[in-house]
Amino acid sequence: MNVILQPAGNRDATSNYERTINTADTLDFIKTNVKDDDLLQAIKNRYKESKVPIWGVSPGEDKVNEKKWKKINAGDLVLFSSKGKIFSVGHVSMTFHNKELAEALWGTDKAGKVWEYIYLIDDVKNVNIEVEDLNIVIGYKKNNTIQGIMVLDKVKSNRVIEFIDYKSSKQVIPIKSFEQTIKKLDELEELEKDVIVKQRAEQPTLREYLLGGKTSENCALCNKEYLVGFLVAAHVKKRSECNKMEKLDINNIIIPVCKFGCDELFERGLIGVKEGLIIENNKSTKDITPPMKLTIKELIGNKVEHFNEKSKDYFNSHRIFHNFDD
Numbered sequence: 001m002n003v004i005l006q007p008a009g010n011r012d013a014t015s016n017y018e019r020t021i022n023t024a025d026t027l028d029f030i031k032t033n034v035k036d037d038d039l040l041q042a043i044k045n046r047y048k049e050s051k052v053p054i055w056g057v058s059p060g061e062d063k064v065n066e067k068k069w070k071k072i073n074a075g076d077l078v079l080f081s082s083k084g085k086i087f088s089v090g091h092v093s094m095t096f097h098n099k100e101l102a103e104a105l106w107g108t109d110k111a112g113k114v115w116e117y118i119y120l121i122d123d124v125k126n127v128n129i130e131v132e133d134l135n136i137v138i139g140y141k142k143n144n145t146i147q148g149i150m151v152l153d154k155v156k157s158n159r160v161i162e163f164i165d166y167k168s169s170k171q172v173i174p175i176k177s178f179e180q181t182i183k184k185l186d187e188l189e190e191l192e193k194d195v196i197v198k199q200r201a202e203q204p205t206l207r208e209y210l211l212g213g214k215t216s217e218n219c220a221l222c223n224k225e226y227l228v229g230f231l232v233a234a235h236v237k238k239r240s241e242c243n244k245m246e247k248l249d250i251n252n253i254i255i256p257v258c259k260f261g262c263d264e265l266f267e268r269g270l271i272g273v274k275e276g277l278i279i280e281n282n283k284s285t286k287d288i289t290p291p292m293k294l295t296i297k298e299l300i301g302n303k304v305e306h307f308n309e310k311s312k313d314y315f316n317s318h319r320i321f322h323n324f325d326d
Contacts, residue, residue, distance in 0.1 A: 002076045003157040005150040009082035016106050021124060024051040026105065033101035046093055053090065053124050056102045056115030057149050069117040071151040077161060078121060081146045084131050089164060090124035137163045139245065158251050158310045219258035220306055221266065221278060222299055231256035232263055236314035238321045251310040261295055269322025271299055273315045276307035281324050
């Protein structure tokens with residue numbers, strides 16, 4: 001799922017939003033101007049009433065907006081912005097190109113361009129999120145403004161999706177907590193620093209965010225409860241192989257892992273995660289001691305709750321790096 005940042009603050013966009021999303025009495029226009037019978041039937045099946053939230057973008061200079069529009073897929077999350085705020089969210093249900101429908105709905109802009117690259121939207125909900133807060137989550141400068149449609153890449157999209165529960169129109173994570181975490185990590189000039197023992201500079205910040213005020217928590221791999229002093233935040237993809245954005249991606253961090261073996265076993269590639277379950281690396285566990293074999297055996301088949309579509313690629317990278325035979 002990608003995230004689309006859609007500005008809707010100028011006069012045309014404000015009028016278009018009110019006409020075809022906020023009011024959205026558009027089905028008659030669609031019936032009149034969509035000649036593709038299969039598409040029309042799909043729209044009717046999806047939207048039982050006359051209210052069909054619909055948005056369009058113009059081709060843009062050198063068709064730059066068309067190229068962005070082609071990256072949009074059903075299920076993507078769209079955020080509408082105006083005057084420094086994200087004021088509504090929804091998800092894309094389908095896309096299609098129809099210049100005649102667009103002109104019937106919205107006319108043309110001052111340059112005579114038509115908002116002909118169309119996407120339909122489901123579950124539109126009002127929110128009130130500062131663009132400055134969103135910029136921090138994404139990794140942009142705080143004063144960045146949303147100008148023109150943007151389709152975020154996978155890493156940035158995942159960070160926004162973690163930040164926004166678009167189904168309930170609430171932040172999954174309190175804004176200040178997530179903002180401060182990302183800000184602290186981004187401000188670290190080096191993610192490792194030399195002390196008596198070389199330590200990961202992001203660990204205190206990640207532990208503060210992931211564990212909060214808890215005194216104990218279950219290890220994400222063995223599911224046993226430990227005091228927080230015996231738990232660490234472990235990167236899934238080999239840390240030395242990550243770029244900075246991947247190091248800061250919450251989806252690339254198992255939350256949390258115990259020092260009683262799980263962290264070392266995962267870090268050294270003796271165990272991995274495939275389809276949400278812990279597996280053994282047969283290539284790396286041939287010459288280990290019997291007690292180590294017993295510890296690993298107890299872990300095999302454990303379900304890892306942190307495994308999902310957002311973290312799947314990181315777990316795959318971990319297994320590839322450690323030459324799993326799976």
